[in-house]
Amino acid sequence: MALSPVPTSGRRGRRRNAGVLAAVLAVGSTLAVPTAHADVDAVPEVGTSTALASTTSDPSSAAGVTPLVLTWEDDFEGPSGAAPDPAKWNHEIGGHGWGNNELQYYTADRRNSALDGQGNLVITSTREGTEGLSCHYGPCQFTSARLTTQNKFSQRYGRFEARIQVPRGNGVWPAFWMLGDGFPETPWPHSGEIDIMEVIGREGGTAHGTIHGPGYSAGEGITGSYTLPGGQQFADGFHVFAVDWSPEGMVWSVDGHVYHQVTRSSVGNNPWVFDQNFFMILNSAVGGDWPGPPDDSTQFPQRMLIDYVRVYEGSGTPPPGDGTGTIRGIGELCLDVAGGNASDGTPVQIAHCNGSDAQQWTRQGDTIRSLGFCLDVAGGDPSAGTRVQIAHCNGSDAQRWRVESGDIVSVLANRCLGTEHGRWDDGTPTLIWDCTGAVDQKWYPYW
Numbered sequence: 001m002a003l004s005p006v007p008t009s010g011r012r013g014r015r016r017n018a019g020v021l022a023a024v025l026a027v028g029s030t031l032a033v034p035t036a037h038a039d040v041d042a043v044p045e046v047g048t049s050t051a052l053a054s055t056t057s058d059p060s061s062a063a064g065v066t067p068l069v070l071t072w073e074d075d076f077e078g079p080s081g082a083a084p085d086p087a088k089w090n091h092e093i094g095g096h097g098w099g100n101n102e103l104q105y106y107t108a109d110r111r112n113s114a115l116d117g118q119g120n121l122v123i124t125s126t127r128e129g130t131e132g133l134s135c136h137y138g139p140c141q142f143t144s145a146r147l148t149t150q151n152k153f154s155q156r157y158g159r160f161e162a163r164i165q166v167p168r169g170n171g172v173w174p175a176f177w178m179l180g181d182g183f184p185e186t187p188w189p190h191s192g193e194i195d196i197m198e199v200i201g202r203e204g205g206t207a208h209g210t211i212h213g214p215g216y217s218a219g220e221g222i223t224g225s226y227t228l229p230g231g232q233q234f235a236d237g238f239h240v241f242a243v244d245w246s247p248e249g250m251v252w253s254v255d256g257h258v259y260h261q262v263t264r265s266s267v268g269n270n271p272w273v274f275d276q277n278f279f280m281i282l283n284s285a286v287g288g289d290w291p292g293p294p295d296d297s298t299q300f301p302q303r304m305l306i307d308y309v310r311v312y313e314g315s316g317t318p319p320p321g322d323g324t325g326t327i328r329g330i331g332e333l334c335l336d337v338a339g340g341n342a343s344d345g346t347p348v349q350i351a352h353c354n355g356s357d358a359q360q361w362t363r364q365g366d367t368i369r370s371l372g373f374c375l376d377v378a379g380g381d382p383s384a385g386t387r388v389q390i391a392h393c394n395g396s397d398a399q400r401w402r403v404e405s406g407d408i409v410s411v412l413a414n415r416c417l418g419t420e421h422g423r424w425d426d427g428t429p430t431l432i433w434d435c436t437g438a439v440d441q442k443w444y445p446y447w
């Protein structure tokens, strides 16, 4: 939500954008991700179920996975018109722009936040109720609501998820996010910020997940985004937005589809400020630096529906560490040793996942191996376009790889593993290329 004390200069320039990513990771846990919402499940299912997040699997079978235990929830059951449970939620009130030149005045009025009697909390952004309210730009034009769990509930690590139908139209800016417990005594961005879901109306098919901290705040937040297929809009239905947060990092997902990961190393030399409790925030802003103002096409009132918010201890989907399994990339194809040929110089390609040993990879430290050979930049040539192969492991930089935010980065070349021309048909060769965040450069280990 970029709670910056100074106006941010727009967030389109955010670095490390993971791009429009259709990487699909089937989260097997029905506890973590309700699967009954066929209306939101338009992304093709993975053929092979890989229950990284299964609560029934042996935790030792997948590094970092621990059973999920529900620690907090609000299902928003109650009579229509009732206030959100005051034991769980605070109202934040005001029209000072909230660090982003937002246009709404947040109220505690039931016109702006109330249960709908059908199991949802509704945050309504409206032109009503502005009489006598003063905003940073003059008389207020909109009212809305912002709810927090500050001093009522906070937690360090775990899974935080909510099932939400966002509002629609240019200028709307719904968010489900978190701030470190030390805020405001510890000022932003040192407090840390975890944005689990942000959608801006003019790009209503795309959801964003971001962390902000010192050295990576506002427009420099470390962010990823997920775009629904087929031109769907997030306002068309409910979706489950989640972050799985562990001491090692975080993984963001929409309806169980992982689209963004960070590890402690993602913040570089900046401090990692995510080893403290965080509290949750739900709000629906109008206008502001990032979404821009509503226009004549925007209809009010706009409603943000929240079916539930649930928090678990444990980690459903940890960032990938060392392990063995398949590595899936663009089009859900598997990284594959061509022809299963275990010999020096065999090209590495992508192919439909077939369960063969030629698609089993072991990451150990900074090496990635298959069939007893190491993933290798051919000829030790660091230039963009160099093919990637397997070769006898020799400890050279040509065989060292960093795995971060879905990228597999050659230490030798500081370039990303991708596919030739970004293609994803069977047998497309792999190569190294400048890291662009393109979909063909995103890889997800399944272990």
Ligand SMILES: [Ca+2]
Pocket: 075, 076, 077, 118, 119, 120, 306, 307, 308
């Ligand atoms: Ca509910």
